[in-house]
Amino acid sequence: MNKTITVLPGDGIGLEVVNAATAVLDKTGELYGHQFEYQFADIGGTSIDKNGTPLPQATIDTCLKSDGVLLGAVGGPKWDNLPGSERPEKGLLGIRKALNLFANLRPVTGHKSLTDSSTLRKEVVDNVDLMIVRELTGGLYFGEPQERREVDGEEAAVDTLQYKKSEIERIVRQAFELAKVRRKKLTSVDKANVLESSRLWRETAEEISEDYPEVELDHVLVDNAAMQLIRDPKQFDVIVTENMFGDILSDEASMLTGSLGMLPSASIGSEVPGLYEPVHGSAPDIAGEGKANPLAAIASSAMMLKYSFGMHEEAAAIDRAVSTVLTDGHRTGDIAKEGETILSTDDMLEKVLEALK
Numbered sequence: 001m002n003k004t005i006t007v008l009p010g011d012g013i014g015l016e017v018v019n020a021a022t023a024v025l026d027k028t029g030e031l032y033g034h035q036f037e038y039q040f041a042d043i044g045g046t047s048i049d050k051n052g053t054p055l056p057q058a059t060i061d062t063c064l065k066s067d068g069v070l071l072g073a074v075g076g077p078k079w080d081n082l083p084g085s086e087r088p089e090k091g092l093l094g095i096r097k098a099l100n101l102f103a104n105l106r107p108v109t110g111h112k113s114l115t116d117s118s119t120l121r122k123e124v125v126d127n128v129d130l131m132i133v134r135e136l137t138g139g140l141y142f143g144e145p146q147e148r149r150e151v152d153g154e155e156a157a158v159d160t161l162q163y164k165k166s167e168i169e170r171i172v173r174q175a176f177e178l179a180k181v182r183r184k185k186l187t188s189v190d191k192a193n194v195l196e197s198s199r200l201w202r203e204t205a206e207e208i209s210e211d212y213p214e215v216e217l218d219h220v221l222v223d224n225a226a227m228q229l230i231r232d233p234k235q236f237d238v239i240v241t242e243n244m245f246g247d248i249l250s251d252e253a254s255m256l257t258g259s260l261g262m263l264p265s266a267s268i269g270s271e272v273p274g275l276y277e278p279v280h281g282s283a284p285d286i287a288g289e290g291k292a293n294p295l296a297a298i299a300s301s302a303m304m305l306k307y308s309f310g311m312h313e314e315a316a317a318i319d320r321a322v323s324t325v326l327t328d329g330h331r332t333g334d335i336a337k338e339g340e341t342i343l344s345t346d347d348m349l350e351k352v353l354e355a356l357k
């Protein structure tokens with residue numbers, strides 16, 4: 001197969017990790033007889049510097065013309081003092097909205113050989129396998145108004161948490177579909193004891209559940225969910241939740257795998273192309289030093305093969321290669337224990353390429 005992939009390196013370690021991901025895609029293509037062609041486009045802070053905007057129309061057009069999008073990360077201290085509407089992060093939110101990528105799948109997969117470096121007890125996290133389904137184009141991130149105003153004679157700020165029923169329906173349905181082919185357990189996470197949007201969310205999830213009698217649905221309040229993820233993560237199969245709760249819970253859950261540098265994601269909508277990106281950010285503290293763990297980006301490229309191109313065998317080969325390098329004890333700094341040899345981003349990539357068969 002021939003596939004065109006738009007690559008959006010973005011900022012900080014974004015470029016370092018997408019380079020690793022495309023190298024793995026190329027090797028996979030060689031092994032399985034596929035040709036991946038890349039078109040690079042600007043996003044985030046580097047795009048602000050170059051084009052005066054974090055998301056040029058040309059980037060959206062390029063993405064729309066491709067079969068899949070691979071993104072590194074956006075943001076960094078250089079742009080931190082810009083007004084909210086001009087920040088690098090607006091580019092990321094903009095591309096998610098422009099491609100209508102309402103479902104963000106964040107699998108949390110524990111590798112047995114890594115749990116020693118986890119701060120959590122081994123028996124709690126060994127082989128953890130859950131999927132966070134985060135709603136990605138609604139909620140607080142996009143609600144209007146989002147503004148400063150005067151309240152009681154002083155400065156105030158407003159963000160709006162709004163969900164239309166149809167937005168809840170489609171993400172919950174997506175989560176049920178995933179749960180149906182996994183362990184058939186769906187946990188909907190909300191704050192229905194306080195928020196009206198959560199009460200609509202919970203009612204809607206109950207309604208949709210009638211179409212999925214084989215899947216067990218339960219509801220957990222978000223504060224409890226945050227605690228349960230640490231106490232007993234293996235009780236979860238699929239978690240579905242609104243945009244900001246999903247953002248926070250997925251960073252928390254990443255530590256069950258040992259590092260934020262391990263967590264991939266797929267952002268998908270009803271139309272192609274999907275966008276694939278590691279869950280982590282631009283990591284300004286290590287950017288440019290060759291220290292970034294490329295495994296989240298590499299695993300994100302495997303998700304692209306699976307979800308956008310239907311290349312299941314090829315995706316499994318990449319996941320296996322990642323498992324092999326971990327089992328063989330290869331470690332970047334974020335997942336190394338004291339005394340272990342620390343590999344650079346490029347060295348880790350080499351290990352994955354060697355393991356890819």
Ligand SMILES: NC(=O)c1ccc[n+]([C@@H]2O[C@H](COP(=O)([O-])OP(=O)(O)OC[C@H]3O[C@@H](n4cnc5c(N)ncnc54)[C@H](O)[C@@H]3O)[C@@H](O)[C@H]2O)c1
Binds near residue numbers: 262278280281293
């Ligand atoms: N998807 C994205 O583009 C995305 C996601 C999160 C944060 N951000 C942006 O990134 C910038 C920095 O945010 P932050 O510091 O809060 O979060 P971050 O995810 O960039 O970094 C948090 C910590 O994790 C470490 N880390 C992250 N990825 C790593 C990797 N692959 N290998 C090794 N260590 C890794 C970093 O070194 C840092 O110590 C901000 O501008 C933020 O808005 C972007």
Ligand SMILES: CC(C)[C@H](C(=O)O)[C@@H](O)C(=O)O
Binds near residue numbers: 075089092093279
């Ligand atoms: C950078 C930021 C806008 C983004 C988000 O909150 O969605 C990031 O944290 C993520 O998890 O992808």
Ligand SMILES: [Mg+2]
Binds near residue numbers: 247248251279
């Ligand atoms: Mg986040």
